[in-house]
Every structure is written in structure tokens, then in C-alpha cells.
Amino acid sequence: MHIPAHARAAIRSVLPMAPTSRQVAAPDCCLCDQPFDGRAAVPLGPTPTTGLLGCRDRLTRLVKRARRLRDSALVQEADLAHVQSAAWTAARLRHLAPLEHVRRAAEAVTGLAEDDDVEPLEVAWLLVSLESASTWTAEDAPRPPFEPADEEFREAGFRLSLEMIAAREAVARRLVYHLINEAALPEPESCAEMECPEPCSGRHDSEHIDCGPDAVFEDLARRGIEPERPDDLPPPRRRLPVEEEPLTGFDGDPGELVDGYGEVPTYFGLDHEHSEVLVDAAAVGLVADAWRDGPLDAIHAEP
Numbered sequence: 591m592h593i594p595a596h597a598r599a600a601i602r603s604v605l606p607m608a609p610t611s612r613q614v615a616a617p618d619c620c621l622c623d624q625p626f627d628g629r630a631a632v633p634l635g636p637t638p639t640t641g642l643l644g645c646r647d648r649l650t651r652l653v654k655r656a657r658r659l660r661d662s663a664l665v666q667e668a669d670l671a672h673v674q675s676a677a678w679t680a681a682r683l684r685h686l687a688p689l690e691h692v693r694r695a696a697e698a699v700t701g702l703a704e705d706d707d708v709e710p711l712e713v714a715w716l717l718v719s720l721e722s723a724s725t726w727t728a729e730d731a732p733r734p735p736f737e738p739a740d741e742e743f744r745e746a747g748f749r750l751s752l753e754m755i756a757a758r759e760a761v762a763r764r765l766v767y768h769l770i771n772e773a774a775l776p777e778p779e780s781c782a783e784m785e786c787p788e789p790c791s792g793r794h795d796s797e798h799i800d801c802g803p804d805a806v807f808e809d810l811a812r813r814g815i816e817p818e819r820p821d822d823l824p825p826p827r828r829r830l831p832v833e834e835e836p837l838t839g840f841d842g843d844p845g846e847l848v849d850g851y852g853e854v855p856t857y858f859g860l861d862h863e864h865s866e867v868l869v870d871a872a873a874v875g876l877v878a879d880a881w882r883d884g885p886l887d888a889i890h891a892e893p
């Protein structure tokens with residue numbers, strides 16, 4: 591007789607903890623404690639030839655009961671999954687709508703931060719209220735009951751995060767330049783050069799200040815903060831415009847050129863004597879040289 595896997599636990603649960611001598615010797619069934627008297631005896635293990643024996647009738651009833659219990663459990667699990675799925679669908683819809691609303695609000699704040707007609711103080715309050723709305727929305731986010739997580743749900747949160755980053759950046763830039771311009775002293779003498787209108791107060795707002803690549807490190811050093819920098823590396827080569835770049839060749843020993851530039855890969859832990867490593871590093875350098883401080887970078891900087 592074949593005993594299905596889902597019924598084995600139910601059968602083991604009714605086996606006697608202390609079987610009688612007749613059950614061990616196999617004259618009696620270990621399930622109903624009645625003599626077999628010619629009835630089929632089914633071995634219950636641990637091997638087909640050892641262990642207790644049970645009659646087919648009692649085993650059949652136990653298998654049927656185990657099947658009913660299994661089916662009932664499956665139905666309950668299906669009902670529970672259906673209820674959880676319906677609850678998640680409703681909670682998901684309730685949360686996706688606020689996520690989209692806050693994302694659109696962040697997009698609007700970004701646009702207003704770049705609008706000179708909006709006062710800086712109003713921009714600051716807009717960011718404060720936006721941060722509050724984002725925090726409330728994030729705290730109310732439900733957790734999906736199933737794995738893997740809902741991709742649309744995660745993507746909506748990711749889009750909101752990107753829009754919040756853009757809003758914070760725009761507001762920070764606006765407020766920083768507003769603070770610098772408000773702290774600047776009036777310069778009436780430059781009004782004539784700039785052809786300012788008559789009611790000009792002499793304060794000329796700045797919209798872009800280029801401090802160079804080292805100013806921030808110098809400012810931090812004056813405050814006792816010195817982040818590590820690769821000062822021993824040669825500075826990046828800044829490409830000149832095509833009409834200004836000199837057309838000169840290298841007249842020295844090529845070995846000296848290789849030895850000099852070999853220090854750079856060595857600093858980054860690259861073996862400059864390994865040809866494949868140098869090819870990979872050269873590919874990265876060519877991409878950086880073409881996109882940064884070159885014609886493409888100048889094209890992107892044009893209004």
C-alpha cells in the first residue's frame with residue numbers, strides 16, 4: 591500500500607509510544623490493536639522489513655483524514671492569500687496616488703526655485719512644506735505581503751526620491767546665492783560700467799561663481815578640516831580650444847615619457863608594464879579626455 595507524503599505525519603502521530611509485545615512481534619495491528627487474522631499488514635518502517643505493522647483499513651481511514659486536513663489547509667491558505675492580495679491592492683492604490691502628488695509638487699518647487707519672480711523666503715517655505723509632505727508619505731508606505739516586492743511600487747518611490755533631490759538642489763542653489771548677494775556690499779561705482787537703471791542700489795546679484803577646483807579644500811583647511819587628496823598626482827591636462835592649442839610634438843626619448851606617466855597607473859594600483867591593463871586604462875582616459883574639459887564639454891556648457 592502506498593502512503594502519500596502528506597499522510598505520514600498523521601500516521602506517526604497515532605502510533606503507540608509504548609507498543610505491546612504482540613504489536614512488536616506483528617500478530618496485532620499497532621493502529622487498532624486487533625489481530626490481523628489474515629488481513630493485509632502494511633509495514634510502517636523504519637524499513638520495509640522492520641518496525642511496526644498496520645492494517646490496511648485503519649491506514650486507509652488515516653490517509654483520507656490527512657487528505658481532508660491538507661485540502662482544508664490549502665483552502666484556508668488560498669482564502670488568506672486572497673484577502674491579503676485584496677488588502678494590498680487597496681493599500682497600494684491609496685499610497686501610489688500621494689506618491690505621485692508629492693512628486694509633482696517637488697517638480698513644481700524645482701521650477702519655482704529657478705523663477706526669479708518668486709521670493710527666496712517663499713522658496714524656503716515651499717521646501718519645508720515639501721519635505722514634510724514627503725516624510726508623511728514615506729512613513730505611511732505599506733509593506734507588500736508577498737515577495738518579490740511590487741516593482742511599480744518601488745519605482746514610484748524611486749521617482750519621488752529623484753524629484754526631491756532635484757528640488758533640494760534647486761532651492762539650495764537659490765538660497766546660497768541669495769545669502770551671498772544679500773551679504774555683499776553695494777558697489778555704486780560699477781553701475782556706470784554695467785549701464786544700470788537710475789534706481790539701482792549698487793548691489794549687483796551674482797548668479798554663478800566659479801571658485802576653481804581647489805577653493806573648497808583651502809576653505810576647509812582654514813577650518814581645520816583637510817580631506818585626503820591625491821596631491822602627488824599631476825594635474826589634469828586642460829585642453830585648449832582648437833584654434834589655440836599648439837601643434838607640438840615630443841622630441842625626447844619615448845622611454846622617458848613612458849616612465850614618467852607610469853607613475854599615474856602605479857598610484858592607482860595598476861601594473862603599467864602589463865599591456866592589457868594599460869589598454870583598459872587608456873580607454874578610460876580617452877573617454878574622460880573627450881568628454882571632460884574638451885569640445886564636447888564646451889558644447890554642453892553653451893546656453
